[in-house]
Amino acid sequence: MKFLTDLILKMGTVDRRWIFLVIALVVIIPLFFPLGLPIRATATTQYVYDTIDALPHGSKVLVSCEYGPSTKPEIHPMVLSVMRHLFKNKHKVYVTCLWPDGQFLASDALNLVARDEYGLTYGEDYVLLGFRPGNEAVVKGIVSDLRKLYTIDAKGTKITEIPMMEGVNRFEDFDFLFSASAGYPGTIEWVQYAVDPTNVPMSTGTTSIQVNDVMPYVSAGQIQGILAGMPGAAEYEALIGVPGIGTSGMDAQSIAHLVIVLFIVLGNIGYFIERNRSKKY
Amino acid sequence: MFGEIFGAWVAVFLTFAIFSFLYKDNPFYKIAEHIFVGVSAGYWTSMFFWTQIQPNLFGRLWPSTHYSDGIWYGVYDLFGFISSSIFPAGGIDKGHELHFSYLIPFALGIMMLLSLFKKLNWFARWGIAYTVGMAAGLRAYGFLNSNVILQIKGTIIPLLDPDLPFFSLLGDSHFNNLVILVGTVTGLLYFFFSKEQTGNFGKVTRVGIYFLMISFGASFGFAVMGRISLLIGRFTDLITYNDASYHHATIWVLVIMVAILGYSTFTDKGNSETDVS
Amino acid sequence: MLWKRQIPILIVAVIGSITLFGWFINEPNIKSFVDDDATQWFDILASFAIFLGGFNLLKMQLQKIFRRQRGWQYSIFAIAGFFLAITAGFFYKGNPDVAWGTHVTADGTLFKWIFTYMFAPLQATMFALLAFFVASASYRAFRIRNFEATLLLVSGIIIMIGRVPLGSFISSWFILYLLVLIGGITVNSFFKNKQYTAIFVIVGIIVVTAAGSSLGWPLDQPGILYLPYLQEWIYKYPNVAGARSIMMGIGMGIFATSIRYILGIEKSYIGE
Numbered sequence: 001m002k003f004l005t006d007l008i009l010k011m012g013t014v015d016r017r018w019i020f021l022v023i024a025l026v027v028i029i030p031l032f033f034p035l036g037l038p039i040r041a042t043a044t045t046q047y048v049y050d051t052i053d054a055l056p057h058g059s060k061v062l063v064s065c066e067y068g069p070s071t072k073p074e075i076h077p078m079v080l081s082v083m084r085h086l087f088k089n090k091h092k093v094y095v096t097c098l099w100p101d102g103q104f105l106a107s108d109a110l111n112l113v114a115r116d117e118y119g120l121t122y123g124e125d126y127v128l129l130g131f132r133p134g135n136e137a138v139v140k141g142i143v144s145d146l147r148k149l150y151t152i153d154a155k156g157t158k159i160t161e162i163p164m165m166e167g168v169n170r171f172e173d174f175d176f177l178f179s180a181s182a183g184y185p186g187t188i189e190w191v192q193y194a195v196d197p198t199n200v201p202m203s204t205g206t207t208s209i210q211v212n213d214v215m216p217y218v219s220a221g222q223i224q225g226i227l228a229g230m231p232g233a234a235e236y237e238a239l240i241g242v243p244g245i246g247t248s249g250m251d252a253q254s255i256a257h258l259v260i261v262l263f264i265v266l267g268n269i270g271y272f273i274e275r276n277r278s279k280k281y
Numbered sequence: 282m283f284g285e286i287f288g289a290w291v292a293v294f295l296t297f298a299i300f301s302f303l304y305k306d307n308p309f310y311k312i313a314e315h316i317f318v319g320v321s322a323g324y325w326t327s328m329f330f331w332t333q334i335q336p337n338l339f340g341r342l343w344p345s346t347h348y349s350d351g352i353w354y355g356v357y358d359l360f361g362f363i364s365s366s367i368f369p370a371g372g373i374d375k376g377h378e379l380h381f382s383y384l385i386p387f388a389l390g391i392m393m394l395l396s397l398f399k400k401l402n403w404f405a406r407w408g409i410a411y412t413v414g415m416a417a418g419l420r421a422y423g424f425l426n427s428n429v430i431l432q433i434k435g436t437i438i439p440l441l442d443p444d445l446p447f448f449s450l451l452g453d454s455h456f457n458n459l460v461i462l463v464g465t466v467t468g469l470l471y472f473f474f475s476k477e478q479t480g481n482f483g484k485v486t487r488v489g490i491y492f493l494m495i496s497f498g499a500s501f502g503f504a505v506m507g508r509i510s511l512l513i514g515r516f517t518d519l520i521t522y523n524d525a526s527y528h529h530a531t532i533w534v535l536v537i538m539v540a541i542l543g544y545s546t547f548t549d550k551g552n553s554e555t556d557v558s
Numbered sequence: 559m560l561w562k563r564q565i566p567i568l569i570v571a572v573i574g575s576i577t578l579f580g581w582f583i584n585e586p587n588i589k590s591f592v593d594d595d596a597t598q599w600f601d602i603l604a605s606f607a608i609f610l611g612g613f614n615l616l617k618m619q620l621q622k623i624f625r626r627q628r629g630w631q632y633s634i635f636a637i638a639g640f641f642l643a644i645t646a647g648f649f650y651k652g653n654p655d656v657a658w659g660t661h662v663t664a665d666g667t668l669f670k671w672i673f674t675y676m677f678a679p680l681q682a683t684m685f686a687l688l689a690f691f692v693a694s695a696s697y698r699a700f701r702i703r704n705f706e707a708t709l710l711l712v713s714g715i716i717i718m719i720g721r722v723p724l725g726s727f728i729s730s731w732f733i734l735y736l737l738v739l740i741g742g743i744t745v746n747s748f749f750k751n752k753q754y755t756a757i758f759v760i761v762g763i764i765v766v767t768a769a770g771s772s773l774g775w776p777l778d779q780p781g782i783l784y785l786p787y788l789q790e791w792i793y794k795y796p797n798v799a800g801a802r803s804i805m806m807g808i809g810m811g812i813f814a815t816s817i818r819y820i821l822g823i824e825k826s827y828i829g830e
Contacts, residue, residue, distance in 0.1 A: 016694045037723035069678030070685040073514025100328040134601030144593030151376035156660040192423035208507030212500045216802040220435025230510035249513040254724035256509045263697035288675030299683040317680040319636035322612040323643025329605040366658040386599040390606030403562040410566035418577025421816035428809025464799020472807045496800025498710035502717030508689035515686040
């Protein structure tokens with residue numbers, strides 16, 4: 001018993017670089033040897049799916065991409081899945097970006113899903129309006145007069161020459177908003193300046209870090225469901241039946257979480273052993 | 282294709298250079314960090330210029346629809362002589378009308394840039410004041426409406442609805458609604474610092490703290506989840522770049538970097554032992 | 559003094575008031591200014607602020623090189639990176655078929671190459687580093703020193719395990735056995751009697767085993783101890799309550815601070 005307690009205490013003083021190595025291994029090994037753990041959708045993810053599924057065919061959906069390369073592993077899979085769902089249900093998709101990096105990633109997503117997978121036509125089925133700087137002022141601009149803010153799309157084409165922009169002048173002309181958000185500006189700004197004043201329904205996908213900031217809006221009914229981080233993306237992929245990057249990362253995520261919990265438990269066991277010993281002496 | 286392969290090697294090198302910080306601070310990390318700072322600044326400058334300044338500012342000051350031979354467009358033609366990419370011949374065609382009022386933000390913007398000079402430091406204040414004022418006006422309404430009033434509305438939920446069960450793990454119930462109400466109210470009371478938190482009030486705020494701790498614990502769980510997801514993303518890219526089409530960039534860069542760092546650690550240890558002796 | 563202090567305060571007061579009351583006034587000219595032009599001006603000034611940041615960075619790095627300050631050699635890389643991005647942004651497209659302006663978003667340009675192979679990996683890896691530090695910090699610093707910390711830890715662990723697919727495989731009965739063990743440790747710390755502890759643990763194991771056997775060891779029953787259900791409940795109810803109270807507190811604080819800026823009471827933007 002003493003040997004075990006001494007071992008646990010010794011592990012508490014280990015160089016942190018060994019911890020880094022363990023974390024690296026527990027993440028990388030499942031990527032090479034996947035376990036294939038089944039994914040079950042949570043209620044908030046199901047709510048997003050049901051909301052989008054209930055939209056009448058041909059609805060005008062605004063998808064706003066406010067994420068960058070640093071948060072791509074969490075948000076990009078959910079953008080791809082939501083786009084697949086939207087195009088499958090034959091909705092018209094309009095993409096804006098509140099982050100500059102979001103424009104490249106949105107373009108990649110549209111090229112992959114709309115152009116390559118579904119063979120859709122730019123300007124008739126989907127359009128990339130692009131990035132505009134200004135944070136919440138951009139959201140306000142979209143609400144009041146989208147055409148003043150966006151005179152050209154991301155390809156430099158005039159808005160007036162894009163067929164699917166006909167009849168779209170302000171935010172209220174859209175039937176639904178999906179915000180794929182990694183921080184500021186993002187979901188919260190859409191809720192405050194667009195959705196609450198106009199009552200256009202909205203769902204969102206956020207990074208795991210941002211989930212708790214957004215949950216009160218979901219609970220209050222201001223947002224219809226939320227895709228929470230990479231697990232949320234994986235759940236949505238499972239719901240639409242097209243596994244992707246989100247699904248492939250979940251095995252590694254599961255094992256890594258388990259290992260971190262074990263670290264925490266071990267650390268606390270060591271703490272209690274040390275506390276009892278110091279009380280004794 | 283060469284661009285892709287070269288790019289993959291650059292990406293892998295930069296990735297491992299940043300990760301090398303986990304071993305210790307080293308020149309690889311410092312180089313990558315400084316490159317990141319420089320490239321980010323240049324990237325954002327270019328992006329903001331071409332998506333906002335050129336189309337929306339210059340496009341409103343010199344729109345092609347009002348192009349003429351007057352003094353105003355004479356100035357434009359002079360700029361066009363310097364840079365025909367930013368000021369193409371015949372004016373900027375972005376669908377705008379001429380708005381001289383946009384000289385105001387242009388002037389404020391130039392004043393912001395002039396604040397780089399120490400003596401003109403205060404020039405930036407006017408532009409900053411405009412953005413601060415606008416943000417204050419937007420946020421006062423936005424936060425009050427969405428974060429306070431509508432949240433209060435969301436907290437007023439049925440406690441005695443006969444259609445709801447007393448307790449449900451996955452759906453609405455009287456117990457769950459009560460938890461939300463009690464948790465929100467006691468949590469808010471905890472933040473009321475104008476009254477000393479003792480006695481019965483102290484007991485109520487203690488309950489508030491417990492709810493806040495549960496919320497912080499959930500935030501911690503989500504934070505760990507988010508960070509691990511980002512790491513998975515990086516490793517996925519490194520695995521992609523280890524493919525034969527990229528000439529196994531990952532493994533080569535890893536081996537070379539580990540060898541260099543290992544050698545430098547070995548020589549540092551040798552030097553320190555020599556110093557001691 | 560007038561130019562450096564009073565005029566900025568006046569700008570904040572006027573623009574702030576117009577923007578705030580613009581939410582409530584239906585006069586077309588004011589609404590048009592607030593919703594359209596004022597917004598555009600804000601966007602333009604935000605862009606100039608970015609340029610200021612970029613040039614400031616350049617100035618500081620150049621100063622570091624000229625003054626031969628510590629680490630000045632690395633500043634060369636910062637400046638090289640900056641000029642590479644500026645070259646791609648303003649001087650060399652790399653794809654002659656793309657027009658100036660759209661080259662910052664189009665495929666096949668040098669700008670896109672820099673984004674894909676330099677900017678994106680650097681930014682992503684910087685953030686990915688945090689995964690290692692969060693694991694290290696959890697192991698070395700996360701301690702159950704009091705009841706509040708225990709609540710934090712337990713809810714964090716339940717969320718971490720319950721939200722991933724692995725959590726679905728952890729039976730409620732495993733959690734029950736774990737609770738019996740924790741109960742035994744608690745009994746031991748209170749009574750400090752090995753006999754009591756042993757009786758408690760043995761009886762607990764027998765009861766749980768009997769109950770599990772009789773019910774056929776269902777994975778997700780009792781539901782309250784099945785981690786995916788439990789995390790869903792915590793996530794939607796007590797967690798939302800805590801998060802909502804924080805959100806409302808912050809919301810009221812931001813409203814108050816915004817009014818202070820508009821009224822000229824808060825003057826931190828001019829350094830006061």
